[in-house]
Structure formats: structure tokens, C-alpha cells
Amino acid sequence: METLRDILDAAARGVLPPADGATTVVAQPSHRDAGVFAFTAHTVIATDEDPDWVYETLRAADCDALAAPLNPWFLAALMERTGRAAETVDAMLVADPLPGAPEVALREIEDADHPRIGYARGRRDDVRAWTAEGGVVVTGRGIGGRLEVSVEVDEGVRHHGLGRSLVAAARHLADEPLWAQVSPGNARSLRAFLAAGYRPVGSELLLSARPRSAGCSRSRS
Incomplete structure (x- = not known):
């Protein structure tokens, strides 16, 4: 089946x-x-x-x-x-892995206090995170065990292409297809993923096991 x-x-x-x-x-x-x-x-x-x-x-x-x-x-x-x-x-969205090292310098961290990492650990397994100057990229196994990515860029360094560099870098960190979920209204993030070679294949709505009174979550990418 x-x-x-x-x-x-x-x-x-x-x-x-x-x-x-x-x-x-x-x-x-x-x-x-x-x-x-x-x-x-x-x-x-x-x-x-x-x-x-x-x-x-x-x-x-x-x-x-x-x-x-x-x-x-x-x-x-x-x-x-x-x-x-x-x-x-x-x-x-999904993208294939890329060979070689990322063009942006990254340092792997295990800082559970970072909000993006804490958010990912609540929804994914085997979470890993890397920082670059002004941003963080996080991967982990989400729906059905697929490999997923999310990024966050500091407010003071936005509009300079760092988000696109980080989601492109994530493709170099992966050895299998890499998935991303982006709110359609988050046009800035959506443009970054598209520019980095991620392909739209559909849309999704997750149904979380947490109580319905917990309210909405923020966009994951």
C-alpha cells in the first residue's frame, strides 16, 4: 500500500x-x-x-x-x-542536494535557546543547526521522515540576499531531497527559496496533536 x-x-x-x-x-x-x-x-x-x-x-x-x-x-x-x-x-517546495561546500561560512551549533531551533525541535527529529553572520539555518526530519529546512535572518541584515544564501547553503548540507514549507503570504521567504532552486510541488496543512486552544503557529520558513 x-x-x-x-x-x-x-x-x-x-x-x-x-x-x-x-x-x-x-x-x-x-x-x-x-x-x-x-x-x-x-x-x-x-x-x-x-x-x-x-x-x-x-x-x-x-x-x-x-x-x-x-x-x-x-x-x-x-x-x-x-x-x-x-x-x-x-x-x-523541494530541492535536490548540491555537491561541495556552501558558499556562505557556517558554524554548527547546539543552542536550544534559539527560538528557531526550539521551534524545529517541537516538530522535527534529528534537528541540526548552523549559524552564519546574521542568520541561522536548521534542518530536521519532519513529515514522514523527509528532510526539511527552515531559516531565520536577523532584522538588521535583511534585504541583502542572506536568506537566499542560507537556503542555498542548506542544499550543500543535504545528501537527499530537501523540503521547505513557506506561507504563500511570506513573499520575501518564498522568493528566496525559489531563487535558490527550490521547486513548488503543492501545498500542505498540518494537523498538530496539540490542543486546538493552543492557537496558530508561525510560518515555518
Whole structure:
């Protein structure tokens, strides 16, 4: 049976789910990892809930079938059913690893007090972090064990290309496809990832196991 990781690995190779207007329900890779992953005219929902309930609830949504999996009405029903909280809807991007050393000088750190690192450790495994002058780049294993990256640039050194340099550097640190999730409204970050060669393959909304009253999280990249 196809898993979420199978689907993501195929997408990283450029093989996307069929654009047939369908929704595929797959098992959660872990208790932590649940969500809705939208590709072109095909959506994948990772949940341990009954697939029949998912399909019936999608059909009951008063909207276009292609839009139903990310429709607020359906998401509210899914959160009520699972007791989970919704993250933000992010653009889903991926890039291949690059050979050689990064062009920007990096120093690996283990500073758990840095907010970006603490944030990553709450959502990813095997987290590693590097600093450059004015910024930090963090990698870790997130959804289905895929390798993910996030960066943060100090306010005083923004608008000089450091963000793009850091996300490009992350590709040199990886030995497998590297994933990023970026809020579409975060145009600055989105431009940095695109300029560094990351390819958009879809969008995703994670359903966190924390109580729904915990509120929204910030954008992850």
C-alpha cells in the first residue's frame, strides 16, 4: 500500500499524483504527522481516521470537489473528529542536494535557546543547526521522515540576499531531497527559496496533536 512518504519521494523526483480530481487517504506516518497535502488536481489526506468518513464528509462540503479538502468547513469537521489543531496552509517546495561546500561560512551549533531551533525541535527529529553572520539555518526530519529546512535572518541584515544564501547553503548540507514549507503570504521567504532552486510541488496543512486552544503557529520558513 502506498504511503505518504512514497508519494512525497515521488514528488521530489518530479512524479506527482495523477491530476484526476481525486482525493487519496493514507495512514499517518506517526502520531505526530497528520495533514492535508494538495497537488495539482489531486489531494492526499494523511489521517488514521476511517477513510469512509473522510470521503463522506468531503462529499457533504458545499464547494467544488477540488477545493473541498482545504475548505474551512471540511477542515473544521476533521479537527473536531481528530481533536487536532490546524497549522497554516503552506507552499510545499523541494530541492535536490548540491555537491561541495556552501558558499556562505557556517558554524554548527547546539543552542536550544534559539527560538528557531526550539521551534524545529517541537516538530522535527534529528534537528541540526548552523549559524552564519546574521542568520541561522536548521534542518530536521519532519513529515514522514523527509528532510526539511527552515531559516531565520536577523532584522538588521535583511534585504541583502542572506536568506537566499542560507537556503542555498542548506542544499550543500543535504545528501537527499530537501523540503521547505513557506506561507504563500511570506513573499520575501518564498522568493528566496525559489531563487535558490527550490521547486513548488503543492501545498500542505498540518494537523498538530496539540490542543486546538493552543492557537496558530508561525510560518515555518
